Amino acid sequence: MTASIEAKGAAAGLPPVHVIGTGLIGASVGLALRAVDVDVTLADQSETSVALARDLGAGRITGDIAPGLVVIAAPPDVAPRLILEALQSWPEAVVTDVTSVKQAVLADLVRSGVPLDRYVGSHPMAGRERSGAISARADLFEGRAWVLCPHEHTDGRATDLVGRLARATGAAVSTLSPHDHDAAVAAVSHVPQIAASLVAARLEHLSEQAVGLAGQGVRDVTRIAASDPGLWTQILSGNAPAVAAILREVSTDLDRVVAALEALGSGVDDVADAPGARAVLARSIADGNAGHARIPGKHGAPPAAYAVVRVVVDDRPGEIARLLTEIGEEGVNLEDLRLDHGLGLPFGLAEVSVLPTSAGPLTEALQARGWQIQS
């Protein structure tokens, strides 16, 4: 936690911060800033909500304020109006908003004709299943990305100040244009959600035996299909153009795969048939390889190809712990761990990811300790 504490130390010099909108995100911003002794004032259209946030320790309520930084933590449909009011009310203050949509909010602001040098949009990529101040946490942003989205008129000092705010909450700051932000979250969050949901929907009417064949692959692909429909309708609506743009490309690729499969038909021995169809399938998988390789590994480092050691583990309390204790005793750092439960059997496989150079020695050491390795 060293880096986090150092980052928070930089918060000492933050000016008074005024948070407008004391739901989950706004109240969490207040709690996080209060934890590093920043002066925070709170406002909300709901008197109950703002009083609750104050009672939870997210900041003060007073009409007599001169904030250096205003955080608008309101839904996208009211954020532009609140941003404009804040720019007018406090002519020296920097103003940011934390909505997950950046282009649409900026477009509304630009249409107003107001100078926007003191405005910089941002997006802390943190959330919870529950909403409201009652769910707020001082550590909500800890280790999460907080994206700054300066536009062409933003003053560099405004961007710097919002970056310091984000780091004060423990977040890792990155910078993207509003367009690139919307395209990025569409690609890394919104499109994967749609894909997971559409694949999962095809499982609904399978027989018990058929879904019983589900392995780790489909479990991973569809895990986020358990997400809340109401929340995701808001998210997808707010970023509709960027999501639609990528989904149209996915749709084109998908239609090409379907056409190739239809050309192949059902013959098992007509390899000469359907010229080009197999190349379409191979290209689709290879393009996926190339895209997958772009996802950064641990700590934002280039992706590492970890080696996986598969260990048979009895299904009773403490067995996984005993395994990992012994891995720790061997001085090997665990990069990831997956549990793959057998079908109808009282044991499972622990898939232990380690650096490739550790895999051989670890396998030998675990076998010497009596573990059954499935390599």
Added chain:
Amino acid sequence: MTASIEAKGAAAGLPPVHVIGTGLIGASVGLALRAVDVDVTLADQSETSVALARDLGAGRITGDIAPGLVVIAAPPDVAPRLILEALQSWPEAVVTDVTSVKQAVLADLVRSGVPLDRYVGSHPMAGRERSGAISARADLFEGRAWVLCPHEHTDGRATDLVGRLARATGAAVSTLSPHDHDAAVAAVSHVPQIAASLVAARLEHLSEQAVGLAGQGVRDVTRIAASDPGLWTQILSGNAPAVAAILREVSTDLDRVVAALEALGSGVDDVADAPGARAVLARSIADGNAGHARIPGKHGAPPAAYAVVRVVVDDRPGEIARLLTEIGEEGVNLEDLRLDHGLGLPFGLAEVSVLPTSAGPLTEALQARGWQIQS
């Protein structure tokens, strides 16, 4: 491992087994059966391959055999011919194949006009990244599903015998018609692979900052996008009609989502616009919820809603082990564990899944032991 040993005990009465095709699967069948003292003979079109399998301990090579059960472990394009030859060569023997395609192979056999009462197709759902006898393992099928696919002419005794063979290798046996098998693996394996690859392909040309926003969701959805293009071209080609049928449904759903997003446009405040578009989005996510809920939980039991306890863990050897040791000391059984590494920070979150009744006591116990819980 109790159940596995009991299941293997039933193997004692298996007749001599002849394995034709000594690649990864065939040689692994031989090794698994030899481990429980079944008499195994081997054949392959390659003398080198069959000699290697023999040297590894997968069985004997002899021309003088009278097998009770013949296993055809050859690719789909040669399997039908080998099955017909085996039915003719050994008029008392039961014959099975282990290809991942069941309808196309059966269709070829039916066209031959040969009686098929002694034939039952099957599919052990196990594989490795590497191929050939050299990669074979006696425990390849341990805890994996092995699907039996009897057709309308299959004699019940043939199905019973192949089921005993499968259990002797440690596999969990289930039964599906050839049509239902092909549809099931299309839905739970082949379609998720296509979806993962198409979503991952959209990441290829993103900027470094954009892919830096990737969280656990997109990592899960695209994990299997790292799969081998050559292998998957074979798999998808072999089950083309079943995969195409489901992908056409996915395509229809996708087009509906794209149309809804296009109707919503880019406005942030025109909630009255695009009647019905938000309902399409919400319905797509809700249908995914329903399908996701069909995936069985641990041990094939009905899916359980596990509670997740999020623990901040320093990134150094032994910390995860210490955490899990202490969870074991509290007598709590770990249902799953995910490591969510922070962006650019030297610690991560361990997401510990436990039964809901254990979450509260575990959270308190871990806090008392000094762990930082992020709930």
